[in-house]
Amino acid sequence: GAGVSQSPRYKVAKRGQDVALRCDPISGHVSLFWYQQALGQGPEFLTYFQNEAQLDKSGLPSDRFFAERPEGSVSTLKIQRTQQEDSAVYLCASSLLQGTSGRGNEQFFGPGTRLTVL
Amino acid sequence: AQSVTQLDSQVPVFEEAPVELRCNYSSSVSVYLFWYVQYPNQGLQLLLKYLSGSTLVKGINGFEAEFNKSQTSFHLRKPSVHISDTAxxxxxxxxxxxDMRFGAGTRLTVKP
Structure with a gap:
């Protein structure tokens, strides 16, 4: 594919339900990032993968949030027992090289998944 | 840790007028700076970036930004905006x- 894709684009969940959000990065990209973007705010870092290894999960807001990238390509962000405060757009980004967001290592963003928890 | 402040939440401007979107940052270490644009229902697209070297950076769509270390600023400018720059x-x-940290965003609205 030409870019990062995410599915579903929209998800409505009842409070307490579990959801799974999928990210397909650009083929061959080593790094993968998840961000949470609340309404009217900028993206907030959630977690970072280098291939299949989750090297940083410091931004995950609670233990209800879990992310995986088992084969180093597709990633899934899972939210258990969703709460209203989880309503946001979840953005995925990938980059070719490892680790750094500087030195020309541009992050390419997907269109996001808009999660609404009722 | 780094942080970013975008000083204007909304900037309305008429077509073909110049525009400046302001950004200030704070950091205890050397930084790299970026501007991204987000169109409705789309992901973020990189406009330009400052990594090192010349403090005046040119990006796509006619945008440019200037890194000012003494004022810890990285303001985005365009000499003449188009309707399609609304984002x-x-x-x-x-x-x-x-450790990318984003500002809260500035909504640019270009009016005919």
Missing amino acids: EYFCAVSSGRN
Whole structure:
């Protein structure tokens, strides 16, 4: 594919339900990032993968949030027992090289998944 | 840790007028600076970035930004805007690790 894709684009969940959000990065990209973007705010870092290894999960807001990238390509962000405060757009980004967001290592963003928890 | 402040949440401007979107950052280490644009229902697209060297950076769509270390600013400018520039603009800062921090965004609205 030409870019990062995410599915579903929209998800409505009842409070307490579990959801799974999928990210397909650009083929061959080593790094993968998840961000949470609340309404009217900028993206907030959630977690970072280098291939299949989750090297940083410091931004995950609670233990209800879990992310995986088992084969180093597709990633899934899972939210258990969703709460209203989880309503946001979840953005995925990938980059070719490892680790750094500087030195020309541009992050390419997907269109996001808009999660609404009722 | 780094942080970013975008000083204007909304900037209305008429078509063909110049525009400046302001961004200030704070950091205890050297930083890399970025501007992203987000069109409705789309992901973020990189406009330009400052990594090192010349403090005046040119990006896509006629945008440019100037890194000012003494004022810790990285303001985005365009001499003449088009209707199609209407979007949300985000300033971001990073130390070079996986620690990108974004501002709250500035909504640019270009009116005919």
